[in-house]
Amino acid sequence: MLSDMTDQVRQLLLLRHAKAEHTIGVSDHERRLIERGKRDAAAVGEWLMHFAATIDLVICSTSSRTRQTWEAIEHAGVTAIEVEFARGVYSAGAAGVMNLVREADPSVQRILVVGHEPTMSWLAERLTGGDGEVGALDHLAEGFPTSGLAVLDCSTDWKHLDDGKASLTHFVVGRGRTHADH
Numbered sequence: 356m357l358s359d360m361t362d363q364v365r366q367l368l369l370l371r372h373a374k375a376e377h378t379i380g381v382s383d384h385e386r387r388l389i390e391r392g393k394r395d396a397a398a399v400g401e402w403l404m405h406f407a408a409t410i411d412l413v414i415c416s417t418s419s420r421t422r423q424t425w426e427a428i429e430h431a432g433v434t435a436i437e438v439e440f441a442r443g444v445y446s447a448g449a450a451g452v453m454n455l456v457r458e459a460d461p462s463v464q465r466i467l468v469v470g471h472e473p474t475m476s477w478l479a480e481r482l483t484g485g486d487g488e489v490g491a492l493d494h495l496a497e498g499f500p501t502s503g504l505a506v507l508d509c510s511t512d513w514k515h516l517d518d519g520k521a522s523l524t525h526f527v528v529g530r531g532r533t534h535a536d537h
Contacts, residue, residue: 365513366407367456367482367521368467369475369505370399373427373529375420384445388423394531395502396424400431402504402527407465410435414455415469416444424502425469435467444470449477459513466513472499479505479523482516487523494526502529 373392381387388396403410413435415425422440429435443451452474459466468475476499485492487507495505506525509516 363464365463365509365511366465367507367509367516368403368407368410368465369479369507370424370467370469371472371475371499371501371503372396372416372418372420372424372469373399374501384418387419388427391531392420392501393423393427395529396427396531397431397529398531399424399502399504399527399529400428400433402529403428403433404431406506406525408433409465410467411463411465412436412459413438413467413469414444414452415440416471417442418445418471421445421469421471444468444474449474449481452478453516457514457516461512461514463513475499475503475505479507479526481518482507482509482521483523484519486519486521488525491523491526494528495523500528503527504529 373388373396375386375392376389415421417440441455443455452468479495504527507521508524509521511520
């Protein structure tokens with residue numbers, strides 16, 4: 356990790372889990388990725404390999420589908436210095452996720468949150484206040500689908516991150532291919 360990043364831009368990456376099953380008798384927390392979701396999560400991992408192959412801190416929901424999403428990203432080659440599985444990402448909403456981010460060590464430059472809707476879109480919209488790259492903002496305005504990834508540049512330290520303190524630089528949606536697509 357880097358020693359003092361107070362004057363440098365930090366990045367907060369907000370990722371909605373990949374496509375999961377809807378099965379009667381399976382609790383929401385235990386829903387697993389379907390095959391499409393596994394391919395889509397791998398596609399996010401491939402994109403991240405070109406953008407940021409190393410993440411300082413991953414804060415991942417404890418749900419099965421978010422854990423599997425992170426595993427597919429790791430399998431694509433992305434590494435993390437630290438991974439924290441936090442129930443609050445699943446259950447505490449946007450305020451809970453913000454508290455987890457604000458508690459990050461000041462030396463952390465890049466955080467990836469693997470979570471759920473509507474928390475991911477709420478955070479992206481509130482933190483950016485509409486500031487960012489026009490194409491990325493337009494894409495985000497269309498919705499935050501499964502395997503959606505918002506990349507926010509933050510010029511403040513984590514403990515002071517708040518509404519309007521970030522800028523949206525990228526919004527991508529991982530969509531994997533089937534063998535029939537090749």
